[in-house]
Amino acid sequence: MYIHALSNNGTTPDGVLVRRDSWTHDGLRVLDSVLAMRPVPDVVLHARQRVEYDGDIRGWVRYSLQREPGGVDVAFERADLPPGVGNGVPSFARYLLVLELATVGAWVEYTQLDDADPTRTRQALLVRTDTQPLVLPDGVSTSAMRIDQLLDGTPANAFWCDNFGVLQADYIETFPDGSVITGISWRTTWEGIEPWLDDEVRAALNATGILA
Numbered sequence: 001m002y003i004h005a006l007s008n009n010g011t012t013p014d015g016v017l018v019r020r021d022s023w024t025h026d027g028l029r030v031l032d033s034v035l036a037m038r039p040v041p042d043v044v045l046h047a048r049q050r051v052e053y054d055g056d057i058r059g060w061v062r063y064s065l066q067r068e069p070g071g072v073d074v075a076f077e078r079a080d081l082p083p084g085v086g087n088g089v090p091s092f093a094r095y096l097l098v099l100e101l102a103t104v105g106a107w108v109e110y111t112q113l114d115d116a117d118p119t120r121t122r123q124a125l126l127v128r129t130d131t132q133p134l135v136l137p138d139g140v141s142t143s144a145m146r147i148d149q150l151l152d153g154t155p156a157n158a159f160w161c162d163n164f165g166v167l168q169a170d171y172i173e174t175f176p177d178g179s180v181i182t183g184i185s186w187r188t189t190w191e192g193i194e195p196w197l198d199d200e201v202r203a204a205l206n207a208t209g210i211l212a
Contacts, residue, residue, distance in 0.1 A: 002019040002187070003016060016197060030051070031096065057097065088112060090113050102128070107128065124151055137186055146160050
């Protein structure tokens with residue numbers, strides 16, 4: 001399980017992103033990602049994406065997405081999509097491409113799917129830059145490999161990686177209804193993030209069962 005704190009203001013956590021790896025009964029790998037946060041004071045945003053894939057995430061087999069607010073609840077089989085559409089990567093699964101690039105290569109070019117409508121796509125590029133000094137929100141100083149993402153040529157998310165994966169990220173997320181959230185996330189533990197979560201955010205996370 002991998003836990004990241006989320007913060008719109010860059011310092012105080014107001015949400016959490018939890019990822020889990022598992023396997024299906026027929027041998028496919030699974031990346032399960034759950035997001036629960038309060039992007040504005042009167043809204044709790046929660047989303048869950050489950051992606052099943054065979055070795056390489058570019059060869060995903062199926063994925064599903066649930067998101068509120070917005071009432072999004074969709075599931076797609078790659079084999080059922082029009083030719084060529086399934087060659088893209090669901091947005092939460094770019095995490096795996098970042099991990100890959102942190103150890104091998106200088107850049108990765110791919111197509112990022114609109115999770116609610118995979119026939120809509122954006123051209124994506126991940127570029128590894130160099131190792132940079134990094135001060136985490138808790139004041140700890142370290143260094144990490146920076147990886148930048150561009151979507152249709154425009155700077156989007158940035159990731160800093162160490163030997164254990166993604167340490168910190170600057171995120172810009174556009175959701176199917178057009179809403180956009182920006183902020184910073186950083187690796188933490190459940191003990192480190194749980195005291196910061198309000199009751200509604202905690203309930204949204206617990207309802208998914210991701211922590212079980």
